[in-house]
Amino acid sequence: MGHSRLIEIGVGLFVAAGMAALFMLAMQVSNLSNSISGDTYAITAAFENIGGLKVRSPVTVSGVRVGRVDAIDYDSRAYEAVVTLSIDSRYNSFPEDTSASIFTSGLLGEQYIALEPGGSETNLAEGDRLQLTQSALVIEQLVGQFLYNQAGKQQE
Amino acid sequence: MILDPLQQLGRKGLAYFGRLGRGHLFLMQTLAAVPGLVLRPGLVIRQLYSVGVLTLLIILVSGLFVGMVLGLQGYNTLVDFGAEESLGVVVALSLVRELGPVVAALLFAGRAGSALTAEIGLMKATEQLSGMEMMAVDPIRRVVAPRFVAGFISMPLLAAIFSIVGVYGGYFVGVGLLGVDDGAFWSQMQAKVDLNDDVYNGVIKSFVFGFVAVWIAVFEGYDTVPTSEGVSRATTRTVVHTALAVLGLDFVLTALMFGD
Numbered sequence: 001m002g003h004s005r006l007i008e009i010g011v012g013l014f015v016a017a018g019m020a021a022l023f024m025l026a027m028q029v030s031n032l033s034n035s036i037s038g039d040t041y042a043i044t045a046a047f048e049n050i051g052g053l054k055v056r057s058p059v060t061v062s063g064v065r066v067g068r069v070d071a072i073d074y075d076s077r078a079y080e081a082v083v084t085l086s087i088d089s090r091y092n093s094f095p096e097d098t099s100a101s102i103f104t105s106g107l108l109g110e111q112y113i114a115l116e117p118g119g120s121e122t123n124l125a126e127g128d129r130l131q132l133t134q135s136a137l138v139i140e141q142l143v144g145q146f147l148y149n150q151a152g153k154q155q156e
Numbered sequence: 157m158i159l160d161p162l163q164q165l166g167r168k169g170l171a172y173f174g175r176l177g178r179g180h181l182f183l184m185q186t187l188a189a190v191p192g193l194v195l196r197p198g199l200v201i202r203q204l205y206s207v208g209v210l211t212l213l214i215i216l217v218s219g220l221f222v223g224m225v226l227g228l229q230g231y232n233t234l235v236d237f238g239a240e241e242s243l244g245v246v247v248a249l250s251l252v253r254e255l256g257p258v259v260a261a262l263l264f265a266g267r268a269g270s271a272l273t274a275e276i277g278l279m280k281a282t283e284q285l286s287g288m289e290m291m292a293v294d295p296i297r298r299v300v301a302p303r304f305v306a307g308f309i310s311m312p313l314l315a316a317i318f319s320i321v322g323v324y325g326g327y328f329v330g331v332g333l334l335g336v337d338d339g340a341f342w343s344q345m346q347a348k349v350d351l352n353d354d355v356y357n358g359v360i361k362s363f364v365f366g367f368v369a370v371w372i373a374v375f376e377g378y379d380t381v382p383t384s385e386g387v388s389r390a391t392t393r394t395v396v397h398t399a400l401a402v403l404g405l406d407f408v409l410t411a412l413m414f415g416d
Contacts, residue, residue: 004198007205014209018313021320022359028342029248029323030351056350 039089041126042070045100046080051111051136053102058112059085066091069113085113095120099132111136179375182296186374189294189301199302200309207268207303207370208310212317214267215260219318222259223325226250230326231334243336244345247326252349252358253414256319258406261365264311265398269373272303273394276377277387285378300374307373311366312359319358357413364405369398 050072059067067087075082085100097118104111118132193200230246276299279285285295323345330336349355373394380390 004202008201010209011201011204014204014212014310015313017212018310018316021313021316024320025252025316025355025358026351029252029320029345030349030355 040067040086041089041092042084042086043124043126043128043130044082044084045113045130045133046075046078046082047100047102047133047135048080049135049138050081050083051102051104051138053083053111053113053136057110059087059115060112061091061094061115061117066115083113092123094124096122096124096128097132098124098130099134100130101134102136104137175379178379179371182375182378183371185296186300186304186371189297190305192297193301193305196302199298200305203302203306204310207272207306208313211264211267211310211314214263215314215318216321218259218263219256219321220325222255222318223247223251223322223327224329226255226322227326227329227334231330231336240330240334240336241340242344242348243326243330244323244341245348247330248323248345248349249354251319251322251326252354254406254410256322257315257358257361257365258402260315260318260362261311261369261402262399264307264314264366265369265373265395265402268307268310269369269394269398270391272307272370272373273377273380273391274387276300276303276374277380277382277390280378280380281382281384281387283382296378300378303374304370307370308363308366311369312362315362315365316359353414357409360413361406361409364409365402368401368405372398372401 053069053072055069055072057069058065059069067085069083070086071084073082073084074080087094094115095118097120099116099118101114101116102111103114115130124130226247227243230243231240234240234242234246276285279295279299285299288295288298327341331338331341376390376394376397380386
């Protein structure tokens with residue numbers, strides 16, 4: 001009797017440890033704890049070039065994460081990339097003339113969208129489109145420009 | 157004379173397909189016997205102890221060391237690029253996606269699968285299984301199904317424990333010994349490891365591996381040639397076949413899950 005009780009306790013501890021490990025993988029290791037959950041509202045922004053931006057890339061204001069990239073589409077009439085951002089509805093007071101830029105975190109890091117609030121009185125609402133956008137810096141273009149400039153200097 | 161090798165080949169082929177078919181019929185019978193276990197949870201609990209709890213120690217120790225090695229190797233590679241802050245991402249992603257499920261399944265086959273095969277095979281060799289049939293006790297219900305369910309439940313739990321212990325092993329080496337920043341280790345990990353894409357897919361993998369590993373183990377035991385040599389061969393086959401099946405399936409699952 002005592003033996004089978006020990007077995008039961010051992011199995012109970014084992015299952016509890018396994019569940020705790022799964023729980024910790026979800027909470028501590030993955031992005032569940034800092035993912036944006038709950039209410040969000042969507043705004044769109046058109047960029048000439050989004051570089052390496054991905055769906056689920058972060059959206060920040062002053063370095064604080066306020067949302068993420070929800071979808072990336074291509075508008076074949078305007079020849080532009082249209083990015084849908086879903087912003088946490090806690091942050092619902094951005095002026096209408098907020099601008100969006102695509103930056104890179106670190107030299108080789110991932111790309112993200114930084115919002116810069118403007119000065120308008122009216123706020124952005126669901127479905128609005130940001131008018132002022134700045135494309136991603138494409139490193140090949142920069143290098144190309146630099147080499148071109150250098151060659152120009154040498155000829156002078 | 158000329159037909160001899162051909163006959164041999166044919167006989168081998170038929171034996172192979174016969175085994176393959178028996179294996180699947182056996183799986184059907186086992187799965188059909190599983191619902192009946194609700195009435196006898198004690199059988200499953202006893203098997204959970206010998207399949208799961210007794211495998212825990214090797215999983216804990218291996219997980220810790222695999223995580224520590226990942227921390228060390230990852231650090232040495234990343235520090236050349238000044239990216240040692242990403243160590244947490246490297247350790248967590250390799251463990252959650254690949255090493256957790258795969259290494260846990262290989263250890264599971266070595267520790268629990270071989271024991272299951274030897275146990276069932278020996279029961280068959282000593283005619284305990286036929287004895288049960290004589291007493292109108294279905295050995296698949298009484299012996300095979302509880303072990304199958306216990307293995308299927310244990311594997312994902314063991315893989316999760318392996319992964320989390322490994323992450324802490326990597327943390328210990330990276331942050332404790334090599335001086336990676338504590339906050340960066342966790343925050344980068346949390347930013348890059350996705351619950352759906354990485355953690356859930358890893359758990360799905362470990363369910364699949366557990367299913368395959370325990371199926372091979374109980375089938376090899378049940379289908380063994382009832383001699384001491386047959387049992388030893390079946391035990392070897394369990395470990396070899398499980399390792400091959402797990403590694404092959406891992407490639408297929410990885411291609412399906414992460415190969416977009």
